[in-house]
Amino acid sequence: MAIKPPRPKGPPLNAMRAFEAAARLGGFTNAADELCVTQGAVAQQIKTLEGWAGAPLFERKAQGVVLSRVGQQVLPSVIEAFDAMGHAVLELQQAASPHRIHIAALPAVAQLWLSPRLPELRAMMPEIEISVTALEQAPNLAREPFDLALFYGANADQDIVRDRIFPVCTPALGRKVTSVADLKGVPCLSDAVWADDWTLWLRTEAPQEDVIPRGPVYSLYALAVEEALNGAGVLMAHEALVQRHLESGALIAPFEGAVETGQTLGMQLRDGKPRPALAALIKLLLSESSL
Structure with missing residues (x-):
């Protein structure tokens, strides 16, 4: 009778992916963000891989995790392997x-x-x-x-295109906002991700004005633009994202002066x-x- 002994199981691919991401990005949280899973899932996958390997891949410390000696040794090969896999998927x-x-x-x-x-x-x-x-x-x-x-x-x-910011509003609202000081009396719309835009523009273009912009903050910049088109207030605009509305006349720039953010x-x-x-x-x- 033929004997078919069980073959040794290889490492779980998802666990290898979790290890590679955590090691490359410097932590479980960053790996979870890239892999679109929870931090706990990454930790569990790495624990599973450590169990398979029989050695710790990370040292757990109060301030976070750092690669163990074994983790440091194998990381370059693992990164190379996943880079090759990514290239193969692209070719496919x-x-x-x-x-x-x-x-x-x-x-x-x-x-x-x-x-x-x-x-x-x-x-x-x-x-x-x-x-x-x-x-x-x-x-x-x-x-x-x-x-x-x-x-x-x-x-x-x-x-x-280089990123430039400046206030925009509807032509109707623009007739009421003829100076930077007038911003004190109108809602100043902003985006949660670009929360410092108003501060940057005012500090650069109107440092002498005692203006603290107040108004709604949106988590979607497209919604902030739509509200500016609705006349809800003055928006700190990123030029490339409102260019077509400026060209159509739906929005205007009530003040001179645009500030480059240093990004593109x-x-x-x-x-x-x-x-x-x-x-x-x-x-x-x-x-x-x-x-």
């Missing part, structure tokens, strides 16, 4: 769907900058299927299934030469007709 996606492009973008960028351009992009590239996912944080393009990411930052692979709206690209469909899309997004 491109081979199976060469005309499908998946873009990740900051919600405000997806709604206010990219969305108005999609009809033109579809008309100019009818063979391309474009999907868009809104994310609060830029993805790791070496690991996640996106071809292109559009976010504000200081170190984009390809700059689109830019593209993050995967390493390597983009395939033809993606290269054509990038060229259109950067062209004057699209900007």
Whole structure:
């Protein structure tokens, strides 16, 4: 009778992924954010992997976790392996769907900058299927299934436009706001993520004015823009996100002076030469007709 002894089980892949993310990002919380799971789930996965390996991979300390000697030794190989897996997944996606492009973008960028351009992009590239996912944080393009990411930052692979901020409002409200001092009497709209915009603009453009902006704060910048269009107050605007409303006259800039934030709206690209469909899309997004 043939003997078929059980084969040794390999390490659970999800646990390896949790270890790699926690080690690379410096903690369980950051790993949980990237993997879209709870911190407890990451901790449990790593505990499972440590049980399989028979050795601790992290040292638990009061101020957090640090890699153990074993964790430090194996981390470079694990990172290399997951980078290779990410590259293989990308090749599979491109081979199976060469005309499908998946873009990740900051919600405000997806709604206010990219969305108005999609009809033109579809008309100019009818063979391309474009999907868009809104994310609060830029993805790791070496690991996640996106071809292109559009976010504000200081170190984009390809700059689109420098970020400038300035107040905007409807023409009707603009007739009541003729000086910076008038901001004391109107709601000043702002976004929770860009909470310091008003302070930056006032400090740069009107340091002599004793103005403390007060008004609604929104967790979605697109909602803040919509409320500005409704006449609800004066919004501290990011130029690229309100440009079409300025061009149409729906919004105006009641004061002179725009402040550069030091960031750019830019593209993050995967390493390597983009395939033809993606290269054509990038060229259109950067062209004057699209900007």
